[in-house]
Amino acid sequence: MENQSNILKYKHLGIYTQNENVVYMHENCHVCASEGFEALTRIRISTATDSIVASLNVISSNLLLTDEIGLSDAAAKKLNVSPNETLYVSHLEPIKSLSHVRAKIYNQKLDYLAYNEIITDIVQGNYSNIDLTAFITACAGNRMDLDEITYLTKAMIASGMQLHWNKEIVVDKHCIGGLPGNRTTPLVVAIVTAFGLTMPKTSSRAITSPAGTADTMEVFTNVTLSPEKIKEVVHKEGGCIVWGGTAQLSPADDLLIKIEKALDIDSEGQLIASVLSKKAAAGSTHVVIDIPVGETAKMRSTKMAQELQDHMEAIGKEVGLNVKVIITDGSQPVGRGIGPALEAIDILKVLKNEADAPKDLTERSLLLAGELLELSGKVDSGTGYQTAKQVLESGKAYKKFISICKAQGRFSQPVLAHYKNEVRAEKPGVLQVIDNRKIAKLAKLSGAPQSKSAGIHLNVRLGENIEKGQLLYTIYAESKGELNYALEYKNHHDNIITLI
Numbered sequence: 001m002e003n004q005s006n007i008l009k010y011k012h013l014g015i016y017t018q019n020e021n022v023v024y025m026h027e028n029c030h031v032c033a034s035e036g037f038e039a040l041t042r043i044r045i046s047t048a049t050d051s052i053v054a055s056l057n058v059i060s061s062n063l064l065l066t067d068e069i070g071l072s073d074a075a076a077k078k079l080n081v082s083p084n085e086t087l088y089v090s091h092l093e094p095i096k097s098l099s100h101v102r103a104k105i106y107n108q109k110l111d112y113l114a115y116n117e118i119i120t121d122i123v124q125g126n127y128s129n130i131d132l133t134a135f136i137t138a139c140a141g142n143r144m145d146l147d148e149i150t151y152l153t154k155a156m157i158a159s160g161m162q163l164h165w166n167k168e169i170v171v172d173k174h175c176i177g178g179l180p181g182n183r184t185t186p187l188v189v190a191i192v193t194a195f196g197l198t199m200p201k202t203s204s205r206a207i208t209s210p211a212g213t214a215d216t217m218e219v220f221t222n223v224t225l226s227p228e229k230i231k232e233v234v235h236k237e238g239g240c241i242v243w244g245g246t247a248q249l250s251p252a253d254d255l256l257i258k259i260e261k262a263l264d265i266d267s268e269g270q271l272i273a274s275v276l277s278k279k280a281a282a283g284s285t286h287v288v289i290d291i292p293v294g295e296t297a298k299m300r301s302t303k304m305a306q307e308l309q310d311h312m313e314a315i316g317k318e319v320g321l322n323v324k325v326i327i328t329d330g331s332q333p334v335g336r337g338i339g340p341a342l343e344a345i346d347i348l349k350v351l352k353n354e355a356d357a358p359k360d361l362t363e364r365s366l367l368l369a370g371e372l373l374e375l376s377g378k379v380d381s382g383t384g385y386q387t388a389k390q391v392l393e394s395g396k397a398y399k400k401f402i403s404i405c406k407a408q409g410r411f412s413q414p415v416l417a418h419y420k421n422e423v424r425a426e427k428p429g430v431l432q433v434i435d436n437r438k439i440a441k442l443a444k445l446s447g448a449p450q451s452k453s454a455g456i457h458l459n460v461r462l463g464e465n466i467e468k469g470q471l472l473y474t475i476y477a478e479s480k481g482e483l484n485y486a487l488e489y490k491n492h493h494d495n496i497i498t499l500i
Contacts, residue, residue, distance in 0.1 A: 006031050006089045008069035010081050017072040019255055020129050021054035023089075024063075024070035031089050032058065042128060045071070045079065046088040052078050053092055053126045078125060097121045098131060104138040112151040119155040122252045132259045136270065144269030146311060150318045152269065156277035157319065160251040161227055163200065163283040165234070169376050170198050170283050173368055174275050175290040176308070177209060177266075178298025180440045181335035181458070183343040184290070185213045186220075186241055187350055187365035190401035191391050192372055193239035200234045202244035202282050204254075204274075207261045210443035210455055211340045214243035219344040219452055222409035233407045240404060249281035250274070266298065272311055276319055286322045288372045290364075292330025296436040299330065324375050328364065332434040332462050335361035339448035339455015342476065344414035351398040360461075366392065417446075417453040417476040419483045423490065425470045429499030431460055438496045442475065446486040451478040460497070472497055 008031060013024060023045055025032050037043060039058045044051055054075050064070055069087050071079065081087065097117040100110055118135060121127055127135070144152070173188050189201050203213035203223075214223045223243040225233065233240040245254045253274045260266055279287050289312050291305045292298070299305045309325035316323030335346040335358045349357035350365065369391075370384030379387050391397050405411040439456060447454030457474045460466060475490070477483035490496065 005034065008087050008089060009067055010076075010083060010085045010087050011064060011068045011070050012076065012083050013063070013070040015070070015072050017074055019074055019258055020072065021052050021075040021078065021125050022057055022072035023054040023075065024057050024059050026064045026066045026068070027058050027060050028066045029069075030066065035089070035091065042092045044090045044092050045069075045075070046090070047079055047081060047085065050079055055128050095121055095126050095131075101131065101135045101138060104143070105134065107143055109145065110148060110151065112154060115148070115151045116155040116158065119152075119159045119252045122255055123159045129259060132256065133263065136256060136259055136263065136265060136267070139269050140265055140267035142268055144267075146314060149269045149272050149311065150315050152273040153276050153280075153315055153319055156250045156252050156273050157280045160281060161248045162281050163227065163231070163249065165198060165200070165283045167198050169285055169378075170200065171286045171288075171372050171376055172199060172201060172279050172282065172284040173288040173290065173372055174279070175292065176271060176275070176298055177207070178436065179292040179294070179330050180210065180333035180338040180436055180443065180456075181343060181346070181361070182292065182333065182364070183211070183213065183216050183335060183337075183347055184361065184365040184368055186217060186347050186401065187361070187397070188369045188372065189239050189241050189404070190351060190397040191365070191369040191388050193237065193404070194391050194396040194400035195373060195378075195387065197238070197373070197376055197378065198234065199239040200230060200282055200284075201239060201241045202230075202249055202278055203241060204244060204257060206449045207257050207266060208264050210338050210440055210448035211343055212449070213241065215340045215449040215452070216343045216347070217241045218243075219340050219414045220412055221405035225408060233404065237400070237404045237407050240408060242408065244278055244282075250277040253277060268308060268311070272308070272315055276312070276316055276321060276323075279321055280319045284321065286372070286375045287316065287324070288368055288375060289323060289325045290328055290368055291325055292328045294330030294332070294436065296438075297330030302327065322375065324371060326368065326371055328367075330436070333436060333439065333458055334358075334364055336458045337455065338439065338443040338458065339446070339453075339476070341414040341416060341453040342455045342457055345416075348414070351392070351401055353393055353395070362392075415453055417451065417478045419477045419480055421475045421483060421487060423472050423475065425466045425468055425472055425499065427499060428468045429466055431462055431464045431466055431497065432500040433495070433498040434458075434462060435496055435498075438493055439473075442486055442489055442496060445482070445489050446475050446477040447479070447482040451482065454478055454482065466499055
């Protein structure tokens with residue numbers, strides 16, 4: 001800002017780059033020439049009061065004049081800049097925390113201060129997507145020990161807002177994912193809040209799956225609530241089910257998740273830090289973690305799950321959480337729906353106690369809700385499942401769910417996509433394998449979760465005797481192109497469902 005020649009006039013371009021800060025200048029811009037800026041250079045952009053770091057893209061057309069500067073939507077929002085406003089451009093000072101990332105790349109152990117500096121720079125927008133990728137991959141492959149995961153978790157908690165409820169017990173649950181369907185969270189929240197516990201649930205959108213809890217809940221209601229609105233809903237209903245991104249709880253997590261999704265990476269250390277930082281920041285005290293185990297689930301073996309269980313419970317204690325891990329069956333999808341609207345249909349069937357509600361989804365939700373009731377100390381050990389079942393069958397959970405949705409802004413019924421294709425068995429046999437990863441991929445190719453009504457409706461379960469021509473599953477898509485895209489994948493993978 002000291003060099004008054006580095007002044008440019010802001011022009012709105014309307015370019016969406018997700019979280020990436022990008023700046024646009026003309027190739028003949030005097031600032032580019034005088035400062036020696038080249039494409040992809042990281043530079044600092046400032047107003048009179050604020051500044052951000054952004055990657056430079058050089059424009060050769062007449063989209064920008066030589067005295068104009070453009071910003072991606074994300075960058076413009078962070079700077080709160082208006083058209084024709086004056087912006088100042090300068091070289092980026094060295095980012096000290098990147099030296100810690102380089103150290104981690106070479107497998108050196110980092111302390112709390114190092115992780116705190118990294119997370120602070122990430123939240124402030126000083127890291128490019130390349131920098132974020134380097135950090136994520138440096139930590140992947142079990143390259144963080146227990147101390148480092150604890151340091152990262154604490155740094156992520158400290159990076160954002162922290163909610164306080166002035167209650168002795170605030171409960172929460174989380175599933176580590178990797179299992180299509182399995183939309184137990186809305187059911188657990190409905191059951192335990194109808195019982196009388198407080199459960200402010202902040203959830204993620206999909207990372208590598210066809211739907212996250214926030215994606216599915218968005219079918220029913222608004223999930224992008226401010227911290228003030230979250231508090232209002234929880235004080236009124238005892239719970240909520242919202243997207244954690246706008247709540248600014250552990251904000252670094254959402255930035256990391258977007259890169260993890262692109263890389264299809266979910267490292268154990270960052271998984272633990274992600275989950276527990278969100279729980280602690282949300283003001284939780286008692287948390288149940290569901291770890292499904294199966295050959296095509298995220299956790300491949302019971303041994304791996306038990307190691308994760310030990311780490312979760314130990315680190316939970318370090319950050320003030322009472323954590324209980326439940327290891328469950330991850331051999332096949334839970335429920336029939338895979339994709340936001342299809343999972344939403346399953347949720348309503350369970351809450352309404354309908355005869356054709358998916359029994360596996362019902363049972364797993366009751367198991368987890370029961371464990372949470374027992375962990376809270378509000379019911380006797382061994383009675384949690386039955387207590388949860390009574391709340392569900394009484395209809396109280398359904399009423400509470402509708403009330404929570406309305407408190408969050410609306411209640412909408414799920415609608416299925418218009419285009420569909422039924423996949424039937426080409427031969428008789430016993431259903432031996434449902435490949436979780438491939439059927440999830442198929443649902444994503446159909447458009448989920450961006451297309452809320454797209455996905456898979458699964459009609460069969462492991463161990464069933466299947467007749468030739470029997471309906472195995474139905475693919476739903478919002479366009480013919482997406483349906484054909486999914487069918488092309490299905491036609492090249494005959495082992496999505498295996499009959500013997």
